[in-house]
Amino acid sequence: MRRMMLRLFILLGVVAIGWGGVAMTNTGPTSPGLAKLEGNVARGAYLARASGCIACHTNMEAGGNPLAGGAPLETRYGTFYAPNLTADENHGIGAWxxxxxxxxxxxxxxxxxxxxxxxFPYRFYTRFSDQEIADLWAAFRTVPAVEQPSKEQELSFPFNFRAALHLWQGLYFEPQRFKPEQDRGELYNRGAFLVEAAGHCAACHTPRNLLGALDEDQQWTGADGLPGGGASPAIHADALKQRGWNVQDLAYALRSGITPDGDVLGASMGEVIQQGTAFLSDEDRRAIATYLLSER
Incomplete structure (x- = not known):
């Protein structure tokens, strides 16, 4: 399988070279009114927490400054490092x-x-509205600048051939905005946003194909080969119900990390809870649980 992946990425690299690295993305034009929107710092900070920004871009084990760069993320493609997102103009996003x-x-x-x-789960964040972007931007602008260079990604060939990502995006990425389902209630739709957009739960709980794209035909069925060598369980409604989960227990686990049988959710999910869902409101945790346990 690894040899096949290598061949496929080499092929992508050759194609990208042949086309001169021309962007093949489906990205649309940036909204012209963004600069006129007034962002809300509190809403943006809450959304950043719900979206895992702090957990990913802060090396907490090493005592790193908030959002100044994350811990190594070891994958089968190599090691990724989340960059500096502080207001530093040279090493962060201060000049953006x-x-x-x-x-x-x-x-x-x-x-x-x-x-x-x-x-970087932009495939999920593409669902953010202009106002949510403005809120996030307002919050990030308050983060103290840290003069710390972002680490270079340590990927093996051919995964380090960045130009091939233009073609990857053309194949697997389609920009879109979150749209509530009109025949569903407010709690369900809030949960849908938190799960499908901000929380990007499918990034860990859905298997990926040979090119690292999510296998949409097996959504929520769990995945092997997570960063660090872990695996995730299925979290579609049937699987959760078969394991005895209900809305109340799942919402409580998202706050405490404790399962109905008294066990503790650890590894990557423990970090998600500790640095993310534990900070959410009770209503938002219920919304997540309601959405995950609903038939779709």
Missing amino acids: SIEDFARAVREGESPNGDPYYPA
Whole structure:
């Protein structure tokens, strides 16, 4: 399987070279009214926490400064490092505009046009509205600048051939915005946003194909080969119910990390809870549980 992956990525690299690295993304134009929106710092900070920004971009084990760069993320493609997101103009995002920020978060493209690796879950964040982008931007602008260079990604060939990501995006990424289901209630739709967009739960709980894209035919069925060598369980409604979960127990576990049988959710999920869902409101945790346990 690894040899096949290598061949496929080499093929992508050859194609990208042949086309001169021309962007093949489906990204759309940046919203023209972004700069006129007034962001809410409190809402943005809450959304950043719900979206895992702090957990991913802070090396807590090493005592790193908030959002100044994350711990190593070891994968089968190599090691990824989440970059510095503080207000430092040289090493962070202090010199960015809100349009730059929106393009990075929702389209997976840096200010100079480089595509981001899908380890950054822009495939989910593309669902953020303009106001949510403005709120996030307002919150990030308050983070003290840290003069710390972001670490380079340590990927083996051919995964380090970044130009091939343009073609990857063209194949597997389609920008979109979150749209509530009109025949569903407010709690369900709030849960849908938190699960499908901010929380990007499918990133860990859905298997990936040979090119690292999510296998949409097996959504929520669990996945092997997570960063660090772990695995995730299925979290679709049937699987959760078969394991005895209900809305109340699942919402409580998202706050405490404790399962109905008294066990503790550890590993990657423990970090998600400790640095993310534990900070959410009780209503939002109920919304997540309601959505996950609903038939779709």
